[in-house]
Amino acid sequence: MLTYDDGPPYMVPPLLIDGGAERYIAPVPEFLVDRAMVEAGGAVLLPASPFVSIVVVVEGRGELEELVRDASETRPRHARGTL
Numbered sequence: 001m002l003t004y005d006d007g008p009p010y011m012v013p014p015l016l017i018d019g020g021a022e023r024y025i026a027p028v029p030e031f032l033v034d035r036a037m038v039e040a041g042g043a044v045l046l047p048a049s050p051f052v053s054i055v056v057v058v059e060g061r062g063e064l065e066e067l068v069r070d071a072s073e074t075r076p077r078h079a080r081g082t083l
Contacts, residue, residue, distance in 0.1 A: 019044045038062065 014022035014035070021036040021044050030051050036044040040060070055064060 017047060021046055023047075 010027065012024045012026055014024050017023050017034065019036070021034055024033040024035070026032060032049065032051065034046050034049070036046065038044050
């Protein structure tokens, strides 16, 4: 069952992440938002997320590199893709 509270919206203040990115931790379990504004030719390193990640590109294009670490592996694997 859903319950609602009338009133102004709950604003989640961002936490600053190294490199100019921001992390918004929502007041619900298993959900957060990282926001990064990357200039052409630039890069940003986001910290690991304990949840499944979805990347949304609003404008432009880029490349994504993910470091995949498994407890049974001695060296992490890299996954790459174009956005």
